[in-house]
Amino acid sequence: MGFCLFIAGITTNSLFLQRLIGNSHFDIENLENSMSNLLEVHKVVKQYGSYVALNEVSLNVPKGSIYGLLGPNGAGKTSLIRIINQITLPDRGEVILDGEKLQPKHVQTIGYLPEERGLYSSMKVGEQCLYLAQMKGLSKAEAKKQLDYWFDRLGIQGWWNKKIQELSKGMAQKIQFVVCVLHKPKLLILDEPFSGFDPVNANIIKDEILALKEQGSTIIFSTHRMESVEELCDHISLIHKSNKLLEGKVGDVKRQFRTNTFEVGILTNNVEGLMYDITQRFTVSPASFKSLNDDLKLNIEIGNATPNELLNILTQRGQVTHFVEKIPSINDIFIQTVTENSK
């Protein structure tokens, strides 16, 4: 986890810091009961005619995690999500939710925000929410209570008697979000939750997602926006062409894809000497990053050597101003894995 500190050094997002702290706390918890997965998908197969949408896909979603379900368009994510929601049935394989085989009563413990989502355009916001909440098994009184809480929390009390067609798309999205969390689901499945939101509202929803996680909800998060995966998820899996290609904690996945490359900034008078020293042992390429110094910027792949060996050489030749391991972004991992497997 050493590299975390470096990231923390260059990021200014306090929310991110907060998440990191939270994250390490949950990591410990997960270590303690690593067996407690809220959702387990075992070798699920789904075929549409002759087209295989899911080919023996297995997933383990730990309790209390934010689990990123990634994959290009048409990979099979939506098929899988629909199976978890019991909208369709798998042809083979099984889904275990909270230790029990998936059954109809479980729809009340799942909250689902589909990618293709909408509301009854001519129905009033309040009535609509009450209706959808009752469908999830809440009593009318309980639904009303929860709605008041959420409307108050998101500052949308005045919308109760508005019709959806009077609201903007972003406003409607907020209502949809409320609808899928009203019944305090154990498992929350969010498919592209930020699409259609302006940055301010996206942030509000992000905070709400984190708050729900704090309260113990497990969240499956499906998106193409890798920066939000980077910010929110602690587990990810990647589905491509109906197969699961990788799965694990974000840190583990990243370690798996690390290139042992360091981004280095150095102030030196003897560039040739320095280059001679390091090119003898390491692979070097030019780098670019923001810096206040007029320093030499390099990417240095150290292979099996330790960072200290590199540092030793560097410090002998000049003033080190920047030294960070290049951590593969989830975006890089995504693109790399998908292109490798598309061949």
Add this chain to the structure above:
Amino acid sequence: MNIISLIIKREFIAKVRNKSFVVMTFLSPLLFVAVAVFIGYLSSMKAETKRIAIHDETGLFATDFLKENKQGAEFKYYDLSQIEVKALKDSITKENFSGLIVIPKSDNVNDLESKIEFISNNSPSISFIENTQDVIASKITKLNLEEAKLDTLAIQKAQSKVNIHLVKASGEESLKGLNEIKIGIGGAFGYLIMMFIIIYGNMVMRSVIEEKTNRIIEIIISSVKPFQLMIGKIVGTSLAGILQFMIWAIIGLGLMFAASAFFGVNVGPTSRISPEMMQSAQHQLSGSAQMYIAELWNLPIASIIIGFVVYFIGGYFLYSSFYAAIGAAVDNQTDSQQFLLPILTPLILSVYIGFFTVVNDPHGTIAVVFSMIPLTSPIVMLMRIPFGVPWWQIAISVSLLFATFFLVVWFAAKIYRVGILMYGKKPTWKELYKWLKY
């Protein structure tokens, strides 16, 4: 069950609150009554009297035609035998005559049978031609009888009139007009079912399409089973439909009474019956009104009403399941046409069979067969019931209807389940078949 009633409630409220529903509910009876009043007004207007010129060279027939001139009659005859035919021909339009009857001179009246001409710029009505022929023929007959020295009075006396009484095997006397009443009752109920299916089946389809285009369907379907949603929609919509029908009936009847009292006209098509027919009908009615009422009570009223309810539910649910499946399969209403045609065909077919075959022969093979086939039975059987249908036929028909109903609901639910999540393309029949296997 709880969730289904929740869905039914929402569908019902959504339908009833809909502006176009409210407008339709209160505007349609007004429109209907307005049209009926308008038709009644038109037909109660005195038709323009048509002037008919008669050029009778024999001098035998003109008086008979002039006898036909009565107050308020449609035709007024003028004896213009003195004027030359040629001059008359030229002047009929100028003088505002509708036509000219030319009876040429003849030594033997019997030669006239095919020599009489009617000259007119417009083709005359069939009833006018028949009437004219009757007048001339009876005059010729009379003349022939006189020539043969036969006593016309005695012949008139000798002529007999036969009036057959219809009697049922059970012994009760029946009435000739009763068949019309039976057809009327069966037809009204059958027609009602058809209208209901078309109007509210379409509404079910629209509401399914609406959920698809709104994209709310996936949110709902993650909470309830597609089957529950489908049944809830059908029931909710039909409740709204029944409410609308009841309002229509109440407002319609009220307005009818009000209109006929206010305008003092006979509302609707009844007034189109000619006065003579009305008179005779009234005469007949007053004599046998009580018998008619007694006969009405002898109709299998209980089986008609029970039959209506059973076939209404079976037929409506059967067809609305089709409508729901179609709604699920398509993205917008224009795409639905190709799937609607095969569904509307049996519906229209059954009304035709009802009004043409059942009326002529309520227990003939065609009527019996189509009252068994589930897609046509709700209408055809309902039109047969007033004529008395053996219970075993009804039993077979009803069980076939409900067996098909469950089968269709099952199929429709499968298509529905797959279709509601398919966006963006118009499916083919082949694809629908494939969905059944998903």
